[in-house]
Amino acid sequence: MTRPVRVRFAPSPTGPLHMGGVRTALYNYLYAKQSNGTFVLRIEDTDSQRFVPGAEEYIIEALRWCGIFPDEGVDENGKMVEEPSEKHPYAPYRQSQRRGIYRKYAEELVNKGYAYYAFDTAEELDALRKEAEDKKGTFTYNYASRDFLKNSLTLPEDEVRRRVENETNWTIRFKIPENRTVKMNDLIRGDIEVNSNTLDDKVLWKRIDELPTYHLANIVDDHLMQITEVIRGEEWLPSLPLHYLLYEAFGWQESQPRFAHLSLLLKPDGKGKLSKRDGDRLGFPVFPLKWINAEGEISRGYREDGYFPDAFINILALLGWNPGTEQEIFSLEELINTFTLERVVKSGAKFNPEKAKWFNQEYLRKRTTEQLVADFKASDAGKLVGYNDTYIGAVCEVIRDRAHFVNEFWDLSSFFFVAPASYDPASVAKFWKDDIKAVIPRVHSFICEKINPFTRENIEQQLHELITSNEWSMGRVMNTLRLFLVGESKGPGVADIMFLLGKDEVDARIKRALNTLG
RNA sequence: GGUGGGUUCGUCUAAAGGCUAGGACUCAAGAUUUUCAUUCUUGCAAUAGGGGUUCGAUUCCCCUACCCACUACCA
Numbered sequence: 001m002t003r004p005v006r007v008r009f010a011p012s013p014t015g016p017l018h019m020g021g022v023r024t025a026l027y028n029y030l031y032a033k034q035s036n037g038t039f040v041l042r043i044e045d046t047d048s049q050r051f052v053p054g055a056e057e058y059i060i061e062a063l064r065w066c067g068i069f070p071d072e073g074v075d076e077n078g079k080m081v082e083e084p085s086e087k088h089p090y091a092p093y094r095q096s097q098r099r100g101i102y103r104k105y106a107e108e109l110v111n112k113g114y115a116y117y118a119f120d121t122a123e124e125l126d127a128l129r130k131e132a133e134d135k136k137g138t139f140t141y142n143y144a145s146r147d148f149l150k151n152s153l154t155l156p157e158d159e160v161r162r163r164v165e166n167e168t169n170w171t172i173r174f175k176i177p178e179n180r181t182v183k184m185n186d187l188i189r190g191d192i193e194v195n196s197n198t199l200d201d202k203v204l205w206k207r208i209d210e211l212p213t214y215h216l217a218n219i220v221d222d223h224l225m226q227i228t229e230v231i232r233g234e235e236w237l238p239s240l241p242l243h244y245l246l247y248e249a250f251g252w253q254e255s256q257p258r259f260a261h262l263s264l265l266l267k268p269d270g271k272g273k274l275s276k277r278d279g280d281r282l283g284f285p286v287f288p289l290k291w292i293n294a295e296g297e298i299s300r301g302y303r304e305d306g307y308f309p310d311a312f313i314n315i316l317a318l319l320g321w322n323p324g325t326e327q328e329i330f331s332l333e334e335l336i337n338t339f340t341l342e343r344v345v346k347s348g349a350k351f352n353p354e355k356a357k358w359f360n361q362e363y364l365r366k367r368t369t370e371q372l373v374a375d376f377k378a379s380d381a382g383k384l385v386g387y388n389d390t391y392i393g394a395v396c397e398v399i400r401d402r403a404h405f406v407n408e409f410w411d412l413s414s415f416f417f418v419a420p421a422s423y424d425p426a427s428v429a430k431f432w433k434d435d436i437k438a439v440i441p442r443v444h445s446f447i448c449e450k451i452n453p454f455t456r457e458n459i460e461q462q463l464h465e466l467i468t469s470n471e472w473s474m475g476r477v478m479n480t481l482r483l484f485l486v487g488e489s490k491g492p493g494v495a496d497i498m499f500l501l502g503k504d505e506v507d508a509r510i511k512r513a514l515n516t517l518g
Numbered sequence: 519g520g521u522g523g524g525u526u527c528g529u530c531u532a533a534a535g536g537c538u539a540g541g542a543c544u545c546a547a548g549a550u551u552u553u554c555a556u557u558c559u560u561g562c563a564a565u566a567g568g569g570g571u572u573c574g575a576u577u578c579c580c581c582u583a584c585c586c587a588c589u590a591c592c593a
Contacts, residue, residue, distance in 0.1 A: 012593045047592050122591060129590095138520070138589080171591050189523070198521050203591045214593050238522055238588040263524075264586070271585065318542095322531060326541050345531075348586060352529045355543040402555045412555095427553085478552040489553045 003255075005037025007229050009063075009070070010218070012044045013055035016291035016299065017062050019351075020233065020265040020274060023316040027262060028231045029068045030317075030339040040225060041073035043080060043094040044218070046211045052294075056080065056094075062288040066309050067332055090225045095217050102212035105220050105250070106172040106205035110152070114249035115204060117152040118173045119163055124150075141201045143178045169208050173201040174215075174246065182241040187229070187260035187341045194241045202242055215239065219246045222257055231260045231341070234348075260341050263320055263348040274351055284353040288312065306379070306405035307356075311363035315356050319349045329362055361404040372396040375406040383410060387417065394500055398492045412491075416500055419509055420487025423517065427489040431480045432517055439472055440480060444510045447503070454503045460495035484513035 009025040011017060017025075032039035041063070043056055060078050063070070073093035075081050081088040082097065092098055109115035118141075125141070132139035139145070146153055151173070152160040163170060180196040204216040212220070222230060240259060247256040265274045268282060276299060279286035290301040302312045314330055322345070323330075323338045330338070367375070373393045377384050384392060399412040443466065451462050467477050478494050485497050485506065498506050 010593095014593070044593065050592065118591090120591095125591085136519075140520095140589085169591085173591095186523095192522075194522070198589095200589080206591050208591070211591095213591070218593090233587095234523070235587055235593085240522090261523085266586080268529080273586075318530070320530090324532070326532085328530095328542060347524050349531090350529060352543065355530065358543060399555095401557085431553095475552050482553060486553090490555090491553075492555090494552065 003226065003228050005032060005035035005228050006040065006226050007032045007037060007231060008040040008042050008073075008222070008225065008227050010042040010044045010221075010232075011059050012047065012050070012214075013052060013059065014047070014050045015052050015055055015293070016287045016289070017055075017059045018274070018276070019286055019288060019302075019316065021059075022062060022066060022288050022312075023265065023319060024231065024233055024262055025063055025068055026066070026313060026316055027321070027339070027341075027344070030335050031229065031231060031341065032071070033336040034339060037228070038071045039068075040090075040227070041070035041080075041093065042221060042225070043073075043096075044214065045094060045096045046214060046217050048096075048209055048211065058289065058291060065288060065303055066313050095221065096211070098217075098221070099211055101224075102216055102220055103205060103210070106212065106216060109174065109204070109249055110172060112249065113175070115172050115174050116146075117160055117164055117170055118201075118203075119150040119155070119167070119170045121169060141173065142176055142199065143197065146173075146175070146201060167207070171203045171207065172205040174204050174242065174249075176201055176242070176245065182244055184240050184244050185258070186237070186240070187258055188344050189237075189261065189346060192237075192240070196241065196245070199241055199245075202239075215242060215246065219243055219250070223247075223250070223252050223255065226255070227257045229260065230257045231262065234261045234263050237261045260344070262344065263346060265319060266348045266350045268351050268353060273348075282353065284351075284356065306407040307360050308363045308367075311360045314363070315359045319351065320345045329359075329366075357404045364400065364403060364406065367400075369393040369396055372400060372406065372409075376409050379407050380410045383414075383417065391500070398496045398500065402492075415486045415491065415497075419505075419512070420485075422487060423483060423513065424488035427479075427483050428517065430489070431476060431483055436476055436480050439470075439477060440484075440510075440514070443467075443477060443481070444507075444514075447498070447510075448507050451503075454499065456495055456499040459498050460493075463495065481510075484510050 007028045009028045011021055011025075029039050031037070041060070043059075045051055045056075057078075060074055060080075064078060072088050072090070073081060075088075080094050081091045082094075084091045106115060110117065125139075129139045141149070148154070153175075155163075176196050176199045178197065182194050182196055184192045184194070186192060202215055203213050205212050211217075221227075240261070243259075244256075247253055266272065267274050267278045274286060276286055279299065285300045285302045285305050285307075287299050287301050288303060290304045291299045293299070303309070310331060313332060313335070314328075317330060317335050317339070318328065321339065321343055324343060364372075370389075370393070373389050373396060376392060376396060395413050395416045396409070399409060402412055403409060443463075446466055447459075447463075451458050463478075464474075467474050479489060481494050482489065482491060482497070485494070485501065491497060501509070
């Protein structure tokens with residue numbers, strides 16, 4: 001029996017979505033699309049303590065910026081779907097709104113003997129942990145200790161009923177079977193075995209806030225939503241045996257999803273997984289979009305830093321996956337066609353900010369002139385008003401190879417829009433010398449009088465002729481002209497600059513420089 | 519500490535027992551040039567260590583080392 005592919009991305013709204021999370025979402029999305037499947041977004045907000053306002057909206061906006069649109073869970077306006085419909089049959093997709101459904105599943109497990117009520121308080125358990133720690137041991141709530149703790153396995157039946165009905169601080173814990181070898185399979189890592197004695201009796205449901213924990217909510221929702229493959233981060237691998245046991249206890253093995261655990265994104269330097277701090281420290285974004293937290297701390301985003309979304313997706317896709325060919329530039333469409341879980345790399349990937357810039361440059365090169373004009377206008381609103389798109393486009397064409405990001409355009413081209421107000425002293429010292437002072441007026445009048453029409457080719461060719469026939473130094477003359485036109489020693493070819501500026505402006509700028517520098 | 523996962527150039531990675539371990543980023547050198555870039559060419563640079571299995575291990579097995587994750591009434 002083959003079921004239609006259904007995968008989900010199930011983040012917890014505890015803050016902005018980190019780029020590792022975006023990668024997980026992306027792999028899920030690629031897998032779904034290439035299988036003609038469905039990509040579901042589910043919000044796992046079962047921890048009321050850690051809920052962060054705005055995080056859910058951030059997650060959705062970040063995915064949309066990346067071009068990842070969930071088929072289910074989110075509507076066209078980017079809002080979580082709250083009522084079931086034909087397109088979104090399992091709504092709501094926010095676990096806090098599904099709280100009513102989990103208790104009965106937890107109690108079903110208690111009734112079948114796979115789980116039990118536990119009445120130990122958090123303080124009592126903390127004390128036990130501390131005590132064990134002092135003796136250099138570890139306290140684990142499991143087969144070895146559960147018979148000595150306060151739970152429905154040890155307390156009389158009427159006492160248990162009384163507490164369940166009247167008290168509000170109990171939990172339901174899963175009863176991990178004793179000494180079982182749990183055999184699992186991971187689509188990326190292969191077969192894995194774990195002895196159940198190393199596991200602990202995880203809390204499934206909390207009476208205090210009437211909410212399930214991740215483990216229960218996750219399994220129940222994946223089952224209810226007919227999820228076929230669970231593609232998630234490696235940090236979940238240690239709880240995979242528990243999840244297998246849960247599917248077994250519910251009797252859902254037939255429809256149990258397959259699992260794929262993705263390795264983590266690591267810090268570029270040093271060790272450990274990539275964190276928010278690394279971005280601040282090393283100067284690159286860790287988040288897709290800018291985020292300001294409750295304390296007012298700002299975390300930069302790839303979008304605001306000037307990355308193209310398709311470049312960002314491309315970077316992420318190749319961090320831990322490769323097609324086995326030498327192709328590195330992939331559109332979303334191409335990724336959908338070539339992605340396979342089999343080619344996902346098992347080991348963690350250190351993020352390389354330098355290569356990220358290179359990717360963006362590649363995407364910059366692929367953009368059409370029209371796109372660049374729009375990008376440039378958007379990034380430097382105001383500075384470009386009064387100039388037509390043809391002129392801006394011509395400027396873009398002349399500087400595009402010199403940039404990694406559109407936000408470098410203004411620095412690279414401001415002299416096309418604003419005449420230099422001053423002249424870089426170092427360049428003046430280098431080029432504005434006596435021999436050139438005698439030559440420039442002749443070049444000036446030649447430009448104004450002889451170059452007709454004032455086309456790029458004519459300027460280039462005739463200026464060369466003039467300079468070589470007089471045996472002047474090409475570099476000295478050209479760089480002096482550049483200094484007059486630009487104000488410093490940078491920029492595209494002098495012929496390109498003169499052509500775009502036009503004869504009148506060139507004339508004016510040379511006159512002004514001559515007046516200023518003497 | 520325990521459990522699980524991982525380990526090829528500095529970084530991302532290829533080579534599913536068989537060419538000289540390939541590509542990309544970075545870096546260096548050279549060429550082109552009118553500055554800075556671009557472009558082109560070339561170069562530097564790796565199988566963690568030790569045992570096996572095999573005619574032959576980057577690849578399979580074992581041990582060691584190191585790295586990572588998990589070890590909550592968080593996800």
